[in-house]
Amino acid sequence: MNIVLLGSGNVATHLAKALKAKGQTVVQVYSQHLVNAESLAMQVDAMAIDDLSNVYQTADLYIIAVKDDAIESVAAALKDVTGLVVHTSGTASLSLLAEHVKKAGVFYPLQTFSKIKDVVFDHIPICIEASDIHQLSTLQQLASKLSDQVLELSGEQRKILHLAAVFACNFPNHLFALANQILLKHELDFNIIRPLIAETAEKVMTNLPENVQTGPAIRNDQTTMEKHLGLLTNEPELQDIYQTLSNSIKLMLK
Amino acid sequence: MNIVLLGSGNVATHLAKALKAKGQTVVQVYSQHLVNAESLAMQVDAMAIDDLSNVYQTADLYIIAVKDDAIESVAAALKDVTGLVVHTSGTASLSLLAEHVKKAGVFYPLQTFSKIKDVVFDHIPICIEASDIHQLSTLQQLASKLSDQVLELSGEQRKILHLAAVFACNFPNHLFALANQILLKHELDFNIIRPLIAETAEKVMTNLPENVQTGPAIRNDQTTMEKHLGLLTNEPELQDIYQTLSNSIKLMLK
Numbered sequence: 001m002n003i004v005l006l007g008s009g010n011v012a013t014h015l016a017k018a019l020k021a022k023g024q025t026v027v028q029v030y031s032q033h034l035v036n037a038e039s040l041a042m043q044v045d046a047m048a049i050d051d052l053s054n055v056y057q058t059a060d061l062y063i064i065a066v067k068d069d070a071i072e073s074v075a076a077a078l079k080d081v082t083g084l085v086v087h088t089s090g091t092a093s094l095s096l097l098a099e100h101v102k103k104a105g106v107f108y109p110l111q112t113f114s115k116i117k118d119v120v121f122d123h124i125p126i127c128i129e130a131s132d133i134h135q136l137s138t139l140q141q142l143a144s145k146l147s148d149q150v151l152e153l154s155g156e157q158r159k160i161l162h163l164a165a166v167f168a169c170n171f172p173n174h175l176f177a178l179a180n181q182i183l184l185k186h187e188l189d190f191n192i193i194r195p196l197i198a199e200t201a202e203k204v205m206t207n208l209p210e211n212v213q214t215g216p217a218i219r220n221d222q223t224t225m226e227k228h229l230g231l232l233t234n235e236p237e238l239q240d241i242y243q244t245l246s247n248s249i250k251l252m253l254k
Numbered sequence: 255m256n257i258v259l260l261g262s263g264n265v266a267t268h269l270a271k272a273l274k275a276k277g278q279t280v281v282q283v284y285s286q287h288l289v290n291a292e293s294l295a296m297q298v299d300a301m302a303i304d305d306l307s308n309v310y311q312t313a314d315l316y317i318i319a320v321k322d323d324a325i326e327s328v329a330a331a332l333k334d335v336t337g338l339v340v341h342t343s344g345t346a347s348l349s350l351l352a353e354h355v356k357k358a359g360v361f362y363p364l365q366t367f368s369k370i371k372d373v374v375f376d377h378i379p380i381c382i383e384a385s386d387i388h389q390l391s392t393l394q395q396l397a398s399k400l401s402d403q404v405l406e407l408s409g410e411q412r413k414i415l416h417l418a419a420v421f422a423c424n425f426p427n428h429l430f431a432l433a434n435q436i437l438l439k440h441e442l443d444f445n446i447i448r449p450l451i452a453e454t455a456e457k458v459m460t461n462l463p464e465n466v467q468t469g470p471a472i473r474n475d476q477t478t479m480e481k482h483l484g485l486l487t488n489e490p491e492l493q494d495i496y497q498t499l500s501n502s503i504k505l506m507l508k
Contacts, residue, residue, distance in 0.1 A: 010468070067473070067475065068475060068477055068478055069475075069477055091478050091481050091482075110446065110447070110449075110450055111449065111450055111453060112450060112453055112454055112457065112466075112468045112469075113468065114457065114461070114465075114466040114468060116461060116465065116466065117457055117460070117461065117466065119453070123449050124449055125446050125447075125449065149446075149449070151446065156440075157440060157442060159481070159485065160436060160437070160440045160442060160485065161437070161442060161446060161447070162482075163436060163482050163485050163486075164433040164434075164436045164437050164442070164447055165433070165447060165450055165469075166469050166470065166482065166496075167429045167430075167432050167433040167436065167496075168429065168430055168433035168447045168450055168451050168454070169447075169450050169451065169453075169454045169468070169469070170467070170468060170469030170470075170471065170472070170503070171426075171429050171469075171495075171499045172425075172426035172429050172430070172451075172454055173454055173457075173458070173463050173466065173467055173468070174463070174467060174471075174499060174502060174503045174506075175421045175422065175425045175426050175429070175499075176421075176422055176426070176458050176463035177462075177463040177464045177467065177506070178421050178502070179418040179419070179421035179422035180418075180462060180463060180464065182414060182417060182418045182421065183414070183415070183418050186410075186411060186414045188411060188414060188415060188418070190462060192364065192379050192403075192405065192415060193364070193379075193415070193418055193419060193422045193423075194458070194459055195364075195365065195377050195378055195379065195403070196364055196365055196366060196419055196422055196423050197422050197423065197426075197455050197458060197459075198455055198459065199365060199366055199373070199423075200366055200422070200423045200426055200427055200455065201451050201452055201454065201455030201456075202455075203366065203368065203371055203427075204427070204430050204448070204451060205448055205451075205452065206371070207368070207370060207371065208431075208434060208444060209427050209428070209430035209431040209434060210431045210434065211368075211370065212366075212368040212370065212371065212427065213424070213427055213428060213431065214264070214366045214367065214368060214423070214424060214427070215366075215419075215420050215423070215424030216420065216424075217424065217428075218424075219321070221321065221322065221323075223322055223323055224322055224345050227345050227413070228345075228416075228417050228420060231413065231414065231417050232417075237502060237505070240498060241425075241498055241499065241502060242420070242421075244494060244495055244498050245425045245428060245429075245495065248428060248432070248491060248495060249424070249428045251491070252428075252431070
């Protein structure tokens, strides 16, 4: 398949590299900033462009991997292409594309992508959506080359999944960062809690999180919770987070 | 070493089994409820007791692994023993024991223990504390048999570590549970987000969480955050958590 990648951020980067590794051909990489397009294009032997009017009109697939609020303007520039145009967003609807292009779809890999860490796609859920059965089949075939977890989801389901992902990934990562802040202030190293973080994730690979909750809140251990709040006296923001999440854990007791 | 274990909960259970596996002898297991004491004692070939006046007075080590607010009453019952008495709490101070027993210490394994999952102690940080250098050395030797991560921490440092652990383990696990609630309501399976949770933890094994934060809040993607809050209209508690954590992530942008 000849693929044009529109975007040069985390998702675009990991997707382009994974597609290339699976024998697909990335012909162009577009970014508003040529230097970004070039940096990614170089890695996948593609041409870099920074002007949407230079996009090849005859590629098989156009993958729009830009910020949600930029999807529509990129799609508008692809109104004449005959290939399938997909976006990679968890929240944007299919119709956002369908209003502009001839063949529209969604190709949403459910994973957290950072440029500084490589990602193995093998088991990453790839959520696909299209209004036409042939286009769905095209996406199914492509997604299957990258991963053994291909899910055909409705737009509503995909949005729910994206929301759940914020709770399961973005928020926990931030809590790791707050833990590190607390440790740093007392000259303790983040390394000390890495085994705990690994085990916390490991536990829910085979159990449901509801069944393996530990800590003072689920024991309703008021003394410990008060001591912890006392240690955070000068950090009202952390106190607020501590209270909010502990109260939510206690609701599970009922 | 002859060891008496006072407690039969998660920490007591995993510790007793790990000590036994490393060639130590657990001579007695105490619990208020004989059936609980028996259940653990059976697994480590120990005697079960439910009366503190029946505790052997001549063991080498007494490990108090009970709820924080029960530590003192158990310690009071050990005032005549000559062996070293430790507790396993992240927040209770050493003096809580030192007021009652002849030789006092702390033996705090930093991990999340659930009865339904076995734990490998090899790399679990074990935090030790004692007022006497000989007792510290005893704990150091014992801890080294279980783990290659033995840390001599002050009571203050241990309390901070325990607080950080709540942020790095208990709260993230609860967020996994909330993600599951969201998925369940829309008939989506928790399995879909397991690879995401695994990768989220995996990423911070070699990076600091501050450097790998992803999601709408760190991009300050207001449109997506508003859509997410809209999906939670009927769940004010989840909206509150979403807002609180997103605001905290945005503070990192500054």
